[in-house]
Amino acid sequence: MNPQLESYRYDDAIVRKFLWATFAWGLIGMTVGLLIALQLAYPALNLGIPWLSFGRLRPLHTNAVIFAFAGNAFFTGAYYSSQRLLKTRMFSDALSKFHFYGWQFIIVCAALTLPLGFTQAKEYAELEWPIDIMIAVVWVVFAINFFGTIAKRRERHLYVALWFYIASIVTVAILHIFNNLSIPAGPLKSYSIYAGVQDAFMQWWYGHNAVAFFLTTPFLGLMYYFMPKAADRPIFSYRLSILHFWTIVFLYIWAGPHHLHYTALPEWASTLGMIFSIMLWMPSWGGMINGLLTLRGAWRKVVEDPVLKFFVVAVTAYGMSTFEGPMLSIKSVNALAHYTDWIIAHVHTGALGWNGLLTFGMTYWLAPRLFQTRLHSQKMAEVHFWLATFGIILYVTAIYSAGLTQGLMWRAYDSTGRLEYPAFIETVARLMPMYWLRAVGGSLYLAGMVLFGYNLVRTWMTRPATYDEPVIQAAPLSKDYRDHAAPRPAGALARFMQAAWHRTWERLPLTFTVMVTLAVLVASLFEIIPTFLIRSNVPTIASVKPYTPLELAGRDIYIREGCFNCHSQMIRPLRYETDRYGEYSKPGEFVYDHPFLWGSRRIGPDLAREGGKYPDLWHVRHMRQPRDIEPKSIMPSYPWMLTNTLDFNGIQRKVDVMAMLGVPYGGALTNAPAMARAQAESIGAAIAATGGPSDLADKEIVALVAYLQRLGRDISAPAAVTAAGAP
Amino acid sequence: MRLSEIMSHAGLSGYAEVALVIFLVAFLLILVAVFAPSRKREFDAASRMPLDDVHPQSPRQPPGDAS
Numbered sequence: 178m179n180p181q182l183e184s185y186r187y188d189d190a191i192v193r194k195f196l197w198a199t200f201a202w203g204l205i206g207m208t209v210g211l212l213i214a215l216q217l218a219y220p221a222l223n224l225g226i227p228w229l230s231f232g233r234l235r236p237l238h239t240n241a242v243i244f245a246f247a248g249n250a251f252f253t254g255a256y257y258s259s260q261r262l263l264k265t266r267m268f269s270d271a272l273s274k275f276h277f278y279g280w281q282f283i284i285v286c287a288a289l290t291l292p293l294g295f296t297q298a299k300e301y302a303e304l305e306w307p308i309d310i311m312i313a314v315v316w317v318v319f320a321i322n323f324f325g326t327i328a329k330r331r332e333r334h335l336y337v338a339l340w341f342y343i344a345s346i347v348t349v350a351i352l353h354i355f356n357n358l359s360i361p362a363g364p365l366k367s368y369s370i371y372a373g374v375q376d377a378f379m380q381w382w383y384g385h386n387a388v389a390f391f392l393t394t395p396f397l398g399l400m401y402y403f404m405p406k407a408a409d410r411p412i413f414s415y416r417l418s419i420l421h422f423w424t425i426v427f428l429y430i431w432a433g434p435h436h437l438h439y440t441a442l443p444e445w446a447s448t449l450g451m452i453f454s455i456m457l458w459m460p461s462w463g464g465m466i467n468g469l470l471t472l473r474g475a476w477r478k479v480v481e482d483p484v485l486k487f488f489v490v491a492v493t494a495y496g497m498s499t500f501e502g503p504m505l506s507i508k509s510v511n512a513l514a515h516y517t518d519w520i521i522a523h524v525h526t527g528a529l530g531w532n533g534l535l536t537f538g539m540t541y542w543l544a545p546r547l548f549q550t551r552l553h554s555q556k557m558a559e560v561h562f563w564l565a566t567f568g569i570i571l572y573v574t575a576i577y578s579a580g581l582t583q584g585l586m587w588r589a590y591d592s593t594g595r596l597e598y599p600a601f602i603e604t605v606a607r608l609m610p611m612y613w614l615r616a617v618g619g620s621l622y623l624a625g626m627v628l629f630g631y632n633l634v635r636t637w638m639t640r641p642a643t644y645d646e647p648v649i650q651a652a653p654l655s656k657d658y659r660d661h662a663a664p665r666p667a668g669a670l671a672r673f674m675q676a677a678w679h680r681t682w683e684r685l686p687l688t689f690t691v692m693v694t695l696a697v698l699v700a701s702l703f704e705i706i707p708t709f710l711i712r713s714n715v716p717t718i719a720s721v722k723p724y725t726p727l728e729l730a731g732r733d734i735y736i737r738e739g740c741f742n743c744h745s746q747m748i749r750p751l752r753y754e755t756d757r758y759g760e761y762s763k764p765g766e767f768v769y770d771h772p773f774l775w776g777s778r779r780i781g782p783d784l785a786r787e788g789g790k791y792p793d794l795w796h797v798r799h800m801r802q803p804r805d806i807e808p809k810s811i812m813p814s815y816p817w818m819l820t821n822t823l824d825f826n827g828i829q830r831k832v833d834v835m836a837m838l839g840v841p842y843g844g845a846l847t848n849a850p851a852m853a854r855a856q857a858e859s860i861g862a863a864i865a866a867t868g869g870p871s872d873l874a875d876k877e878i879v880a881l882v883a884y885l886q887r888l889g890r891d892i893s894a895p896a897a898v899t900a901a902g903a904p
Numbered sequence: 905m906r907l908s909e910i911m912s913h914a915g916l917s918g919y920a921e922v923a924l925v926i927f928l929v930a931f932l933l934i935l936v937a938v939f940a941p942s943r944k945r946e947f948d949a950a951s952r953m954p955l956d957d958v959h960p961q962s963p964r965q966p967p968g969d970a971s
Contacts, residue, residue: 187957261957334946334962336953402954411951416938423934427927649958703923 182650183331187260189644191273193547195253196540198281200630202249203536205288206241207626209234211619217780218612220804220811228292230813232739236303237291242528243301243391245284250536251395252280252319255342257543258402259326262336264651268325272318279315283308294737295365298772299380301387302356306367309357316353320346327686331651335686337418341398343686344426344693348390351697356383362834363827366733370838373767374441374715377775378434378708382701385433392527393495394425396535397464400492403539404471407484413470417463424460426693428453430700435506438515439749440775441764443714447508449704454506461499468492483558487538490566494530498523513588516745516779518608519580522573529569529622537561537629544636549644553635557628564625571618579611588753596756601782606809718765720894723840724887726828726849727856731884733831734877735774738815745776746785746888759786759889766892769840781812786889793860794869796882818878819870823857825850856883 213234216222223229260267267273286308290296296303304312323346327335335343356379359367369376405412412418434442434450469492472479479485501523505514514520545552552558586604589597598604708714724732735741748754750761762785767773791799795806800818803810832849836842845852854875860883861874873879949961 258954262953264958264960332953332960332962334950334953336950338954405951405954409955411948411955415947415951419938420934424931427930651958651960703919 181652183653184648184650185264185266186646186648188266188270188273189257189547189646191267191270191277192253192257192543194277195249195256196543196547196633198277199246199249199253199536199540200626200633202241202245202284203533204623204626204630206238206246207619207623209238209241211616211623213238214612214616214619216813217811218609218616220813223813225814225816227294227738227817230738230815232742232813233292233294233296235739235742236296236300237288239301240287240291240303241284243387244287247392247396247528247532247536248280250532250539251345251391251399252276253543254399254403254539255323255395257547258338258399259323259342262332262339262402263326263330264332264649265326265330268322268329272322272325276315276319276322279311279318283311283315286311290365294739296736296739297357297359297367297369298736298739298741298774299356299369299376300384300777302353302380302383305365306357306359306361307365309353312353313350316346316350320350324686324690331653333654335689336402337412337415337422338398338401340419340422340689340693341394341401343690344422344697345390345395345398347690347694348386348394348430348697351694351701352383352386352390355701356380360834360837362830368831368834368838369772371771371773372838373770373773374443374764375709376771376773377437377440377767378442378446378705380773381436382430382433382705385436386430388524388527389425389429389432392532393429396495396532397421397425399535399539400464400468400488400495403535403542404468404488404492407482407488407538407542408472408475408478410471410475413467413473417467421460421464421467423696425457425464426696427700428457428460430697431704432457432506434704435511436777437775438506438508438511439751440747441762441767443708443764446704446708451506451508455503457499458503461502462496465492465496465499468495483555483562484538484542486559486562487534487541490562491531491534491538494526494534494569498527498531501526512749512751513584514580515749516777517580517584517587518576518611518778519584520778522576522580525576526569526573529565529572533622534562534565537565537625540629540633544633548637548640550636550639550641553632553639557632561625561628561632564621564628568618568620568622568625571621572615573618575611575614575618579608579615582607582611587757588751590753596753599757601757602807602809605780605811715764715768717768718763718892721766721768721891722894723769723835723842725852725856725883726832726845727853727860727880728884728887729831729835730823730825730828730853731880731882732774734818734881735884736772740784741774741776743776743778743780743812744782744784745779746783747775748783748785754783758783760892762889763892766889769835771835771838771840784885784888788886788888788890792867793864793882793886794867796885797864797869797873797878800878800881818881819873819876821877822875823853823877823880825853825857825875828853853880 212222212229213231216231216234220231223231227233256267256273283304287304290305290308291303295305297305302309323342327339358370360370361367369379371379401412401418431453432450434446435454436450438447438451440447469489472485472489475485479489504510505520505523541552541558583604586598586607591597746762748758748761755761767775797819799806800815802814802816803812804814829849832842832845836846842849857874857879860879861871864873864879864882865871946962953961
C-alpha cells in the first residue's frame with residue numbers, strides 16, 4: 178500500500194437529513210399552493226381567518242417551494258455530489274449541521290411570520306430583516322463549508338457541476354444582501370432603502386436572478402452530476418457544459434428588467450433586459466440538449482428506470498420554460514402576458530417540471546444508496562411519475578388558457594371603439610373553470626408527492642441497523658504539482674490556443690470564484706447604477722408629496738395583508754390600460770414609495786389611480802364583504818379591519834424611518850400621531866355621515882381608506898408642474 | 905456638485921459599445937479555451953469524474969511520479 182494515501186469517509190448522514198427536509202417542506206409548500214389555488218376558485222375557503230387569506234399565504238407558498246423545497250433539494254444533491262467529486266469529506270461536520278439546522282429554523286420563522294403579515298412586500302424577498310440576517314449568516318456558513326471542502330480536495334480539476342454550485346453560492350449572497358438593504362422600523366418591520374423605480378429595479382434584478390441562481394444554476398449542477406450517474410455514462414459534451422456555464426453566468430444577470438416592461442422603468446433598461454433574455458435562448462437550449470443527448474444509445478433504460486423518466490421530463494421542462502422565458506421577455510408578447518396567469522403557468526412549468534421532477538428523480542436515485550437498501554417500490558415511483566406529469570400538463574394548460582383569455586379580454590375593443598369588457602370582474606369570472614381545472618392538476622401533483630413520501634418512508638424502514646461507511650483512500654494533491662510538460666508549440670498564437678491559462682484557473686477555485694463574481698458584479702453595476710445616478714431617468718414631479726402619517730399607516734396595512742399580490746399599482750402606457758384605469762404611471766410618482774408596490778399580477782384591477790374613484794363608505798363595505806358589492810368577486814373579505822384598533826402611537830416611528838430615508842416629512846416629524854388622529858376623525862365622520870358605521874375613526878380600516886383614496890391623485894393636484902431635474 | 909449631476913454629464917452613452925466589445929472578447933476567449941483541440945483528453949477525463957466515487961480522475965502527482 179502506498180504510504181502517501183489518506184483515508185476518509187463520506188458524510189451521508191447530512192445528505193439524509195436534507196433529503197427528509199426536502200420532502201417535508203415540499204409537501205407543506207405544495208399543500209399551501211393547493212389551498213390558495215382553491216381559494217381563487219372559492220374565496221370563502223379562507224374561513225374568514227386573517228392568516229389563511231390569499232395575500233398572506235401566497236408568499237408562504239412561493240417561499241416554501243423555492244427556498245425550503247428546492248433549496249433543501251439543492252443542498253441534498255450538493256452535499257452528496259461535492260464530497261464525491263472532490264474525493265473528500267465535507268470541510269466540517271459541525272458547519273454542515275449548523276447549515277442544516279439554521280436553514281430549517283429560518284424556514285420555520287418564515288412559516289410563522291408570513292401568515293402573520295410580517296413582510297417586506299418584495300416578491301421572494303418577503304422575509305423581514307431579522308430573518309434576512311439569519312439567512313445571510315447561514316449562507317456564509319454554507320459557503321465556508323463548501324469552499325473549505327474544495328480547499329482540502331484530492332481531485333485537482335473541479336468538475337463542471339461544482340462551477341454551477343460556486344456561481345450559485347456567490348451570486349445568491351450578493352443578490353440577497355443588496356435587495357434586502359432596509360432600515361428597521363420595529364422588530365419585524367422595515368422599509369427598503371430604495372424607493373419607487375429604483376426599488377423595483379433592485380427587486381427584479383434580485384427576483385429574476387433568484388430564479389437564475391437558486392432554481393436554475395444549482396439544479397443544472399445537479400443535472401450535470403446525477404444525469405451521468407443515473408445513465409451510467411458521461412455527459413454528452415463536457416465542452417458544451419463549460420460553454421453553457423459561462424454564457425449562463427454572463428447573460429442571466431442582465432435579464433431582470435424584462436419583468437418591468439412598459440412600467441415606469443426607463444426604456445433603455447427594459448430593452449437591455451429583453452435583449453439579454455433573448456440571448457439566453459442559446460445557452461439554455463445548449464444545456465438541455467447536452468442533458469438529453471447524454472442518454473443517446475441508452476433510451477432503452479428510460480423505459481425501465483423511473484429515475485431517468487423523471488430526468489428526461491425535467492430537462493424537457495427546462496427546455497420549454499427557457500424557450501418561453503425569452504419569448505415572454507419580448508415587449509409585444511409581454512404586453513399581452515404581463516399581469517396575467519400566463520406568467521403563473523410559465524413559472525409552474527419551471528418549478529413543477531424542472532425543479533420538482535429533477536428533485537424526485539435525484540431522490541429516487543439517492544434513496545436506495547443513502548438508506549443502503551432497495552427502493553421499496555419501483556412501480557410506485559412510476560405511478561408518481563405519471564401523476565406528476567399529468568398534473569403539470571393539466572395545471573399549465575388550464576392556466577395558459579386563463580392567462581390568454583384574460584389578457585385578450587383586457588385589450589378587446591368593440592366596434593364602437595370602447596372597451597368590450599369595461600367591468601374587470603367579467604374578465605375574472607371567465608377564468609373560474611380554468612381555476613378549478615388547475616386545482617385538479619395541482620391535486621394530482623400533490624398526490625404524487627404523498628406517494629413519494631410513502632415510498633421513501635417504506636424504503637427507510639428496511640435500512641440496515643447501522644449504515645456501512647466505507648473507508649476510501651486517495652492521495653492528497655501534491656503541492657509541487659506542475660502541469661503536463663506538453664510540447665511547447667512554436668508561435669504565440671499556437672501557444673495561446675493551447676489554452677493553458679484557462680486550464681490553470683479551472684484548478685484555482687479562488688481565482689475562479691473571483692472571475693464569476695466579477696462577471697456578476699460588473700453586469701449588475703453597468704445595468705443598475707445609471708438608474709440611481711443619472712437624474713433624467715426619474716424626472717421629479719413637483720405636486721407629488723409624501724403620504725400623510727395616516728396614509729403611511731394604511732399603506733402598511735395594505736402591505737401586511739399582501740394586497741400587492743393581486744393588485745398592481747402601475748398603469749402601462751397602452752391605450753387599453755389608460756382607457757380602463759386612467760393616466761399612465763410616471764416614474765416621478767413613486768419617489769416616496771419605500772418599498773415600491775407595483776405588483777406583478779392582476780387578479781384584481783390595478784389600483785394606481787384608485788383614489789377618489791369611490792366614496793369612503795364604498796371601501797368600508799367592500800373590505801368587509803366584497804361580494805356585497807360585486808357578487809362574483811373573488812377577493813377575500815377583511816372584516817377584521819373594521820374591528821382592529823389602529824396603533825396611532827406607532828406611526829411616529831414609521832415617519833421617523835421614512836424621514837431617515839430622505840422623505841421630506843416636515844411637521845409630521847414631531848406630531849405624526851396627532852395628525853393621523855385628526856385625519857382619521859374626519860374620515861370616520863364622513864363615513865358616518867354617509868350612513869356607515871359611526872365607530873370607525875380609530876380602526877384600521879380608516880387608515881387603509883385614507884391610503885386608497887390618496888393613490889394616484891398627486892399628479893392631477895392643482896400645482897402639477899412636471900419638470901425633469903426639478904428639486 | 906452632486907454625484908448624480910457629474911454622472912449625468914459624463915457622457916456614458918458610449919459605454920454600451922465598450923461593454924459589447926468586452927463581452928465579445930470574453931466570449932471568444934472562452935470559445936478558444938473550450939474548443940482547443942489539445943484539451944480533448946483532459947475533458948474526457950473530467951467528464952468521467954461523476955462516475956467514479958473512489959478514484960480521482962485528474963493528475964494528483966507531479967509528472968513522472970508513478971503511483
